Amino acid sequence: MKLNRGVLAVLLASASVAVAAPALAQDKPAAAAPERKFNISSQARKEIVALQEAVNANNTAAIPAAIAAAKAKAKTNDDKYVVGQLELKAAVASKNDAAVAAAIESVLASGVVDSAQSIDLYNNLGSLRSNAKQYDQAAAAYENALKLDANNVNAMIMLGEVRNSQGRPADAVALFQKAIGARVAAGQKPEELWYKRAVALAYKAKSPAAVTLSRDWVKAYPTPKNWRDTIVIYQTNSQLEDSALIDSMRLAHAAGALSGENDYYRFANALMLKGYPGEAKAVLEQGFAAKAIDKSKATFSQMYASATTKSQGDRASLAASASTAKAGGDAKKVMVIADAYYGYGDYAQAADLYRAALGKAGADKDLVNLRLGMALARSGDKAGATAALNAAGGAQAEVAKLWLTYLSTKA
Template structure:
């Protein structure tokens, strides 16, 4: 059967329903929900249980479960006096002890009693009475804490936000201890779609502690909701860098979220972020996704993307009918039938593709027929290529040796090409690095791949990332 009768890739994909759209695939690897990242960090999905109120007597500490891993400080504990008694003097423990004014003491104690009893019917009146009598910052601070506890008890998010504002407005807490309040306030504001207010709250936390990663990733979500995805990606990258600098591994969802946002916004950083993601979390699936993102955003045709397909093969990231057909079909078209046959054999052996399918059986027959005698002729071709002044023959012959798994011979030919006229040094170094990587010469491969710049820089970086993961 003539090769021209084989279905082209696009037609094959449409008929078989196996290719799909890359955008749909990206949606799968990083769901589109705006608060996906927040959920991972116990973020925007804030519930009263996430606002843990620790009352020792009536001391307040507001720390969400996610806070513990970020090391954010909780507000200082504030001890309330027992019912009917005056507040104690400041203790030697260093905990802040409010000095409640005598004019507000009775009303504050009554409010405390109502809040601790969860007397919802009487709390509003008691709160109003206490607020009317408040004279000092300490009065307002203690009243705001009790107001917050009452709001959390009834799971009233609007009341929680009002109470947090009151705690902050009391101006009693040291700046560092207001960070959890600002972050939780921002989450609640985000959930009400008050994105500008949420962003302002997260920014306030970051003014106090610029490297607070929770506030950073939450601000990223707010920025995205404001229609500013580029800023959102930059913020997530900042959080990732902060974790790395601290010797900690960033959350995988941070990478996935940044990949999705940058890909959807058609940002040039998408393949770089995808590469950083697979460097931190290597897996066959992640490699496939990272390579697909590079292929989709590069603007190159399949013939120019063969080296990324070869990387997918090296990483064990070929999966499904489309991957194998696209790779093998491109190899046959480019004149490397022996490599195409090897790719199809791999697919058949792994049961990723079915040899009985007409599409694959026809392509396999064509590759097998065209590769007959090809391998045996390569020795003579190599001699002629090395003797030629033109680099093209050395490059083509080296590529053929690579396809047959003779990486040492391939490397020799790519080295020879580098010394000839008309050579694309970036492409020659890329393929020299690939050959050395597959042959086990890690140091030589690193040197060659680092020398591959220009249009080959990104795929060379992908190969370097894969190489770094090899033993």
């Protein structure tokens, strides 16, 4: 974790210790009045001036003893703050992180630092302790920052990293979620890195939160690659049947997120197994055209030949089959024809048949509403698609949420 040296520079500049004895002060031009004047006690003045001189001269041999002497004499909060500030200046100059951490603690312990500056110092202290693998001390520093500002997202994120290092991934994920939520509540867009890190932590921990977080991520940053990662996370975290795999792969297709041989093979093979050769043929042709898959490879050439053979005459026969199915009372027969129309890209006709299936015996209403929502989404009916997808519950709820996320990214 990175130390914010800018914060330390501001601290060092804010009180450039105007504590020299009057005789020393007369030897220099008058400086601009500091925003805060420190009242150094007479008992500690001599030792603090000696420390100031050693620090300003970068007299590294004399500084440790001067710090000890000044601390021994410092009684008031102002005394302690100025000694801590000089200690910090020396530590920063020496590039000694352990000394910087100790000096920050001295400054904070003085009780003089205001709330805003204390938050920054606690965050810096947390970074130093974390870099030193002192995770309990780092966590305490970030928790102190959050006591002063419960919505300090930097402290949340850094504490999340510490919790992960402590072997507490669930707490780490919760802190990232809290930071993301705080940014959203403030009307600001969270950094993509936060989403990625939260998803990675949740995925590694095999947490169900990985699916929710990945949806939030792709909603905020809807790139094809992010869509692919989100869909893969959903598929990995779910026990999918072929139909559910197809519905999520159809989403990958809609989002332009199919990538590489594995994606095209899994999708086309699932379509063939479920009896949608026309759609499988179209998917393979898209992969060939994009040069994502090699038609000369036996795996794809054989699948394409089979899809071509099985789909011959299929499209032309659908109209008659649709009329017969709609006139009957079996929802499953209507669904088969509706799914075929969807596969050929005739989303309006597919939607009409899905609606018909809803009113027939044996209808799996969750699945029918999911497919209806998908067809309406592809046809551009955002309102209708949203209503249908929201009605898809049960085993279809999670993939429906993915499609709803996709809809939310469309104008």
